[in-house]
Amino acid sequence: MRNQFHTMLAAMLLGLGMLASAAHAGEAGKLVFVTGQVSVAARPAVLDAAVQEGDELTTGADGYVYVKTVDQGFLVLRPNSKARIVAYHIDTQNPANTRVKLELLSGVARSISGVGVKQARQNFRFNTPVAAIGVRGTDFVVYTDQQTSRVTVISGGVVVSGFAGGCGPEGGGPCEGGASRELFAGQAGLMLQVQRGQTSPQLLRSPVMSPADQGAPARPDEPVGKVGASNPGTDVNLDAQKSGNALTSGKQITQTTNPGGGGALVPPQVDQKPDADPPVVTPPPVVVVPPTPPVLPPVTVRGPEEVIWGRYQAIAGGPADAEVQAKLGGGTYAAQEFLGAYQIARLKTTAYVAPREGTASFVLAGSDAVLQRTGRDAVQAAVEDAHLDVDFGTRTFKTGLTVVGDELRVPVNINGNITKAGELVNTTLLTDSKIKGYLxxxxxxxxxxxxxxxxxxxxxxxATKWSR
Known part of the structure; x- marks a missing residue:
């Protein structure tokens, strides 16, 4: 009888534990691009599917997947890669409660920090089998296998440490200390490398070993980052212990103080052994001459929007869009189209180039609508439940939304084709639904x-505006 009781009690506790685990699991993001062999939680990946905390993502030799996180960041997985969303809890009201932890088990991944991560960088951790990576508000790329990890930075900065001492894979947030190293986007052509058993990362210049050259290059349609731009608002650590190593191509250079005294630096000594693995570098002493801060390249300023729209006449109590009219009058936009009270145009210099395969989901970034019942005046309306899905392989799209106003909810669902110039057109003209637009x-x-x-x-x- 007692054994039966203990068995029942154990089963109840196990069930409660599973329920508690499920209650704490939450949505980390959605799949906005999938091509090739990709699986999520051991199931084939489906566009727009949710990715949950605890899910493992795997790509085959031809697989790419983009996850747009709940705080508007991105996790990109390239071919022959495996990653896991350990935790993704965002608390915008109290960022101290935010917890984000990602793992790259093998392959190549790119991580672009979302709004929630940027508000709580101290609670973000990106693990590999041999290293812990923290961020300074960042866009970075990681390659890893079971022995070596390499990190490059596109925007912002990272702090990297090998697993040793108080820095273990079970921790959260960056590992910071004498053995950690920082890398910023302004340090062009450099990367951090960590090998198994190595506490302090090596700072190397070696394009041959960069993450982009590990057999998994980026697709041309990866999310756009601020390439080469370091956030001037971040606290760039110029402590020689963390970022003062001098470098040469593929070789580690260390600097030491003159044993004769005076604190002068001995000329760098370069390891010239052919085909030798990069040696483990002992951090230089604290008492050194601080290096000159790196000269950062200018931040690229985004040009005018490629596609713009607005009202060309007053309707539903609203005026014509003077700002759009001024832009159109400047002569840089052409191919204007009109529908109802709205007009749309794209840059004259645009050159539409799209992937030949794969699918993508767009998120509504702006809208304006009017609704008019027969025999009544037009009223301003709202746009809800909007989606836009594109199949680059078949050059087709599906879009839908609901227009809400004057106590009505009017569904709008349109399927169509995408021309070689990136125009969105109806599949058939024999319909009461019309669309004019561009990618x-x-x-x-x-x-x-x-x-x-x-x-x-x-x-x-x-009119609607979309982004992804």
């Missing part, structure tokens, strides 16, 4: 379209 951006990261739906009782017109 655009250097990596097809933006879209915009005008829409119109007519029936015997109501007409809706509007």
């Amino acid at each position: 655009g951006g250097a990596n097809v990261e933006e879209a915009a379209y005008l829409f119109q739906v007519k029936s015997s009782t109501v007409t809706v017109n509007g």
Whole structure:
């Protein structure tokens, strides 16, 4: 009887533990791009599917997957890679409660910090089998196998440490101390490398070993980052213990103080052994001459939007869009289209180049709409439940939204084709739904379209702007 009781009690406790675990698991993000062989939680990846805390993502030899996180960041996994979302809890009201932990088990991944991570950098950890990575508000790329990890920075900065002492894979947040090293985007051509058993990362200049050259290059449509730009607002650590190593291509150079006294630096000694593994470097003494801060390249300023839209006439109590009219009058935009009270145009100099395969989901970034019941005045309306999905392989799209106003909810669902110039057109002209729009951006990261739906009782017109 007692054994039966203990068995029942153990089963109840196990069940409660599983329920508690499920209650704490949450959505980390959604799949916004999938191509090739990709699985999530051992299931084939499906576009727009949710990714949960605890899920493992795997890509095959031709697989790429982009996860847009709940705080508008990105996790990109390239071919032959495996990663895990250990934790992804964002608390915008109290950032101290935010907890984000990612693991790259093998392959190549890119991590772009979202708003929540940037507000709580001290609670972000990116682990590999041999190293812990923290961020300074960052966009970085990691390559790893079971013995070696290499990190390059696109924007912002990282702090990296090998697993030793108080820095273990079970921890959260960056490992910071005498053995850690920092790398910032302004240090062009450099990377940090950590090998198993190595406490302090090596700072190397060796393009041959960069993450991008590990057989998993980036697709041209990866999310756009601020390449080469370091955030001037961040606290760049110029302590010689962390970022003062002098470097040469593929070789580690160390500097030591003159044993004769005076604190002068001995000329750098370069390890010239052919085909030798990079040696473990002992951190230089604290008492050294601080290095000159690196000269950062200028931040690239984004040009004008490729696609713009606005009202060209007053309607539903609202005026024409004077700002858009001024831009159109400047002569840089062409190919204007009109639908209802709206017009749309794209840059004259645009050159639409899209992937030949894969799919992508866009997120609504802006909208304007009016609704008019038959026999009544037009009223301002809202756009809800919007989605735009693109299949680059078949050059088709599906979009839907709901226009809400004057006590009505009018669904708008349109499927169509994408021309070689990136124009969105109806599949058939024999329909009460019309669309005029474009895909655009250097990596097809933006879209915009005008829409119109007519029936015997109501007409809706509007314009939408999308991003991914």
